[in-house]
Amino acid sequence: MDFDPSPAQQAMRDALRAFLIRECPIEYVRACDEAERFPTELYEKLAAQGWLGIPIPEEYGGTGGSCTDLAIFLEEFAAHFEAGANIYYTSVVIAADALTHFGTEDQKKTLLPKLARGEIRFAFSLSEPNSGSDAASLRTKAVREGDEWVINGQKMFCSCAQVADYILLMARTDTNAPKHDGITMFLLDPKTPGVEIRQLKKLGLKPMDLNEIFLTDVRIPADRVIGAVNQGWRNVLKTLDYERCCLSAVNVGAAQSCLDKALAYTKERHQFGQAISQFQLVRAKLADMEMEIDAARLLLYRSAALVDRHIPNNKQSAIANLYSSETYVRAALDGMRLMGGWGYLMEYDMQRHFRDSKLAEIGGGTSEILRIVISREMLR
Ligand SMILES: Cc1cc2nc3c(=O)[nH]c(=O)nc-3n(C[C@H](O)[C@H](O)[C@H](O)COP(=O)(O)OP(=O)(O)OC[C@H]3O[C@@H](n4cnc5c(N)ncnc54)[C@H](O)[C@@H]3O)c2cc1C
Structure with missing residues (x-):
């Protein structure tokens, strides 16, 4: 299985990163969090740039991205703004997926182009x-x-x-x-x-x-x-692998953000006459974070590749979802630990990850339910 992004996928990630650095700086993320407000301006800009169309087929006004394309998008988005990526998943992806697979021709023609243009949300x-x-x-x-x-x-x-x-x-x-x-x-x-x-x-x-x-x-x-x-329940089950990939992508991107922030902090923070990144116990923690996020990312892209090849992967997508969610929660906790008392302050971003990460282990199936799904597949 080839996990390298195609040149087009790499170009998409680079373009998105440049867009987010410009339009979604950390000050904006903090302001939306503090004011508890929907990121209207960013959403409109995402629509204007065509980013809302990734999960929507081309004939209905989208760009018809694959599951892997969407995973790359959500991973990168979550690395900048996790709540924004969750909003995208909820407001756009779930509906695009349901309408594309189960909607009538009339529903698709009426709703999907508007969804792609950001005129309606779900x-x-x-x-x-x-x-x-x-x-x-x-x-x-x-x-x-x-x-x-x-x-x-x-x-x-x-x-x-x-x-x-x-x-x-x-x-x-x-x-x-x-x-x-x-x-x-x-x-x-x-x-x-x-x-x-x-x-x-x-x-x-x-x-x-x-x-x-x-x-x-x-x-x-x-x-x-x-x-x-x-047939509502049966239909929801049919697209579960795809949706678990999306949630895993958000988890991987957000976990990476915790690691990036923790790494930068440990290089800057000095105790006992040296950067704390020089202490072996700190390095071991960083190495564990790196290893777990790397594994979560591989599990995510394996599952996305299976979805794109139309191979049912109930077990693999549940593994990706479970492992990435627990990795994200651990990354936020370890990030807090590495920052000592400073991580506990509201003016640093790690507390936001600490608060945001917990939903990853609840929404889209709790960790217990995902373990039940995985073990059920093992015992078939
Ligand atoms: C911030 C947030 C956003 C959400 N957004 C949405 C949304 O947009 N749409 C939507 O429909 N839902 C949404 N949810 C709901 C979410 O999907 C549920 O919270 C989740 O499925 C768990 O259900 P519950 O909270 O009722 O917990 P319960 O099902 O009551 O579970 C409580 C505990 O019991 C455990 N448990 C339950 N059954 C078993 C079992 N068979 N074996 C072992 N342990 C078990 C669980 O793992 C958990 O630890 C959201 C939840 C949150 C917190």
């Missing part, structure tokens, strides 16, 4: 108060009444709902079917009467809002379904 709402890891147990119900669906229930943990023009909402449409078979994906306009969105306060990833959603007799047109009725 959120994805699966989790509920009583169904997280066991997501297929969701209870929010949609009932067909004439030309409409009527939705009632409560959603939990929906990222980006405050800034979304549409929410991809998973709801139960057949209460008699086995739990995985009675779920449908809907296209919900959050301004529809009966939708109430309440923002939740959280530890990190401050620029990306998190919400609970209350749905009371919400009426939407019958054609606001993505994919076949009752």
Whole structure:
């Protein structure tokens, strides 16, 4: 397996890096984090430069990038601005993926070009108060009444709902079917009467809002379904390898950022008459970080290559996701350790990684669930 980026991929990474250095300096990242605000200016510039189109096919206004292209993009983006990369994944990638694979021709033609141009944004709402890891147990119900669906229930943990023009909402449409078979994906306009969105306060990833959603007799047109009725869960599973690659790419980029900052700090900080990078125990820590991030990156690009070759890789993508998330959390913790008391100060960036990293072990499947997925594949 060849892990070298193609010349076009290397050129894309170089162009993106130059763009982010110019348009997304560290002061901007800090300001969005401190103000807990969506990075509107950056998002608009990403759209203007065509960066939103990577996961969207060319015939619908995107650039039709491969999974590897997208992984390179998200890794580089997260190395500069992790919350920004998470927002991109939530607002653009999940919807682009769902619409491309399961949308009707009309939905694709109407929505994908607008998504590529940055005119609309999405959120994805699966989790509920009583169904997280066991997501297929969701209870929010949609009932067909004439030309409409009527939705009632409560959603939990929906990222980006405050800034979304549409929410991809998973709801139960057949209460008699086995739990995985009675779920449908809907296209919900959050301004529809009966939708109430309440923002939740959280530890990190401050620029990306998190919400609970209350749905009371919400009426939407019958054609606001993505994919076949009752096939919502099966469809989500079909694109899981791809989505785990995206999350792994964010983890690898963000972990690398922790290491870069820690390395720079240890070269500058002097104790006992020398840079602390000269101490063997500090070097061992840096070497471990380097080794783990390197391994996580290889796992990511192996999985992306398998996705691009249409080879199912449930186990490999889960391994990449699990290893990269735990690597990121460890990199943030080790970064804090290497910076001593200074890492604990809000004026340094490591505390942001410390706060942001924890979600990597929760969202898209907790570490326990990913271990269950891997072991299930081993025992088949
Ligand atoms: C910041 C943030 C953003 C999010 N964004 C979204 C979003 O945009 N859309 C969305 O739908 N969801 C989102 N989520 C929800 C996320 O996917 C869930 O939090 C996650 O799936 C875990 O569910 P839970 O929190 O209910 O925990 P639970 O499922 O209640 O798990 C609690 C603990 O029990 C463990 N556990 C559960 N089942 C098992 C088992 N079978 N074996 C062993 N251990 C087990 C878990 O690993 C965990 O340690 C977000 C969450 C956060 C925190």
